[in-house]
Amino acid sequence: MVASIYEEKLKLEGLQVELSQKDLFLRGFFQGFDERQEILRQLTMSVDRKLPKTYNEGSSLNRVADQVKRYGVLNAEDEPYVHTFKSGLPMQMKHLRHARMKVNHKASVLKKRLGRSLTRAEKATIVDAQFALLQKQGVIDALCIKEGDRSVVRRFAANFEFKQARADRSLKTMKHIVTLLHRGSVGAGLSQYPWAGRASRHSTSGHAVVLRDYDSATGEFVISNPWWLRSFGAERYDRIAAMEFMSYLETYVWLQDNRPVAMRKAFSSDVTTSLIAMNQHSSSRATTTEPEKK
Numbered sequence: 001m002v003a004s005i006y007e008e009k010l011k012l013e014g015l016q017v018e019l020s021q022k023d024l025f026l027r028g029f030f031q032g033f034d035e036r037q038e039i040l041r042q043l044t045m046s047v048d049r050k051l052p053k054t055y056n057e058g059s060s061l062n063r064v065a066d067q068v069k070r071y072g073v074l075n076a077e078d079e080p081y082v083h084t085f086k087s088g089l090p091m092q093m094k095h096l097r098h099a100r101m102k103v104n105h106k107a108s109v110l111k112k113r114l115g116r117s118l119t120r121a122e123k124a125t126i127v128d129a130q131f132a133l134l135q136k137q138g139v140i141d142a143l144c145i146k147e148g149d150r151s152v153v154r155r156f157a158a159n160f161e162f163k164q165a166r167a168d169r170s171l172k173t174m175k176h177i178v179t180l181l182h183r184g185s186v187g188a189g190l191s192q193y194p195w196a197g198r199a200s201r202h203s204t205s206g207h208a209v210v211l212r213d214y215d216s217a218t219g220e221f222v223i224s225n226p227w228w229l230r231s232f233g234a235e236r237y238d239r240i241a242a243m244e245f246m247s248y249l250e251t252y253v254w255l256q257d258n259r260p261v262a263m264r265k266a267f268s269s270d271v272t273t274s275l276i277a278m279n280q281h282s283s284s285r286a287t288t289t290e291p292e293k294k
Helices: 001-010 019-029 036-048 059-070 080-087 091-112 120-136 149-183 186-192 194-198 237-258 271-287
Strands: 209-217 222-223
Touching: none
Parallel strands: none
Antiparallel strands: 209 222
């Protein structure tokens, strides 16, 4: 019944009646998808399935672009979506699959927490997350999403700021430890860094060797293997800790490569010098107010 009504609606609008369109509608009708979710599902699924392994500019890509244009996502004049896929298609496919995987994982976590059915608000949260991921990967840079483009850009900026803060916070922790070492007040000061003494996987330093053991008798630290080669003090290679360290390092390198030139900080080749300099800068900021920029 629903399918026949939809078929009549398509004929009235002068659109082609296809089985896939009925399927789209029925799935959306029974699962309660809204229009943005359906557009996003078409983008990811149709690109995944319809584009041939050996990519050439052909009907598959045009069909996807036409499908998106029909829902009013693209302007009639230009086709930035097609243009996006003409450059680096395998990479775009990878990003789309990655974004879908992340969002599916989030959906499964939500379902475990809420039970079988997701509320409309939770579905919107999932869609927002996927839009933000695609925006971050540059896949939907040129798409003009109705009433949502500003929020997408805002979410992308927030995500970037989060990564930036993560790297800066780790640097701040390391330069604090270096400062405590120089002052000699290590006993009480380092107690706030429980990982510093035993070199656990929770250390996020990729800049210098990490302090291993504190000898209370001599008051000295033993500087030993980097922490990611050890597992909570055990002298063995820990694969999980190494993977965690590499993931942090990749985040940090990504930040240095992708930060705009105006925001890029100059890091000294001498780690200790740069850490102490940054420490002095942050301590002066804490005590004095910055003059207003003209």
